[in-house]
């Protein structure tokens with residue numbers, strides 16, 4: 001479906017929400033488009049690249065109205081390897097602690113890495129010249145989400161300093177091909193290091209403003225609430241920058257495999273200028289640890305792959321991991337301590353159980 005692998009884990013057909021089986025990500029720095037996770041709040045718009053336009057307005061000196069070829073001709077093309085991660089990645093482990101009704105039960109693969117080609121949002125902002133008072137940059141798309149009452153188009157915003165940082169892209173290419181419709185073609189925003197929800201697909205409108213976007217998806221959704229709080233506009237911590245995380249991709253949870261030396265493979269991700277400095281793996285719930293080999297990231301904005309060989313004893317065994325970044329920060333031990341009503345930002349130690357014989 002939608003050009004994805006047949007073995008995608010499809011959580012919803014409409015809107016389409018799917019993540020790859022862990023093995024499809026194992027050991028690959030770049031995720032093929034057919035395995036890249038897909039997260040949608042409504043039906044995909046069908047925008048014609050020939051008539052698509054981007055409007056830039058709000059608190060600027062010079063409004064812009066650009067076609068795709070204007071965008072490609074007027075600004076310098078930039079290619080970046082960037083990992084996108086949904087704020088709901090690994091929600092399934094949170095809802096095993098306590099139910100989270102109405103949210104997609106994402107496993108550990110709502111994260112993928114691609115090479116994106118486009119222009120820097122910063123270059124457009126230089127041309128548009130934000131005026132004093134400008135503090136946020138909002139993005140709007142035409143896909144209407146029926147799950148919001150009343151239904152509304154998708155939108156979100158990022159702080160102006162992030163928008164001006166150079167790495168935020170308006171992308172029309174993915175892994176060397178035109179951006180597929182399912183991933184936001186003809187043009188999407190790519191915000192490295194921020195939750196996937198800020199990387200607005202099918203973007204048509206960029207507005208510079210003094211306040212964050214009043215879209216439901218910025219003002220009310222994607223917020224971290226205390227365990228017993230009710231959601232509401234402006235409540236909770238608005239999620240922007242991602243938290244460090246990791247996961248085990250191979251073997252897969254529930255696998256039956258031969259005892260003895262076994263390749264254990266995973267990813268770890270340290271966003272916003274940090275790097276994963278170490279990954280520890282344990283077969284005894286964290287009493288003793290062995291260090292994995294951690295690959296260099298393919299770019300400053302991407303995850304790092306890790307791997308090691310562990311000698312699996314016969315019988316049921318739990319494999320646990322934890323990553324450390326270069327500031328010495330590590331992951332929390334249990335999902336229970338992170339539980340929140342919408343199930344975001346679970347970055348606890350990944351654990352899988354396998355049966356070795």
Ligand SMILES: Nc1nc2c(c(=O)[nH]1)N[C@H]1C(S)=C(S)[C@@H](COP(=O)(O)O)O[C@H]1N2
Pocket residue numbers: 036037038039040041042084085086087141142143154182183184195196197198199200201202
């Ligand atoms: N227009 C639009 N942009 C969107 C969304 C959406 O539903 N509509 N979903 C967001 C969320 S929550 C995520 S995690 C990423 C997913 O991008 P992908 O589907 O290309 O993997 O897109 C973001 N941008």
Ligand SMILES: [Mo]
Pocket residue numbers: 039085086087088195196197
């Ligand atoms: Mo997301």
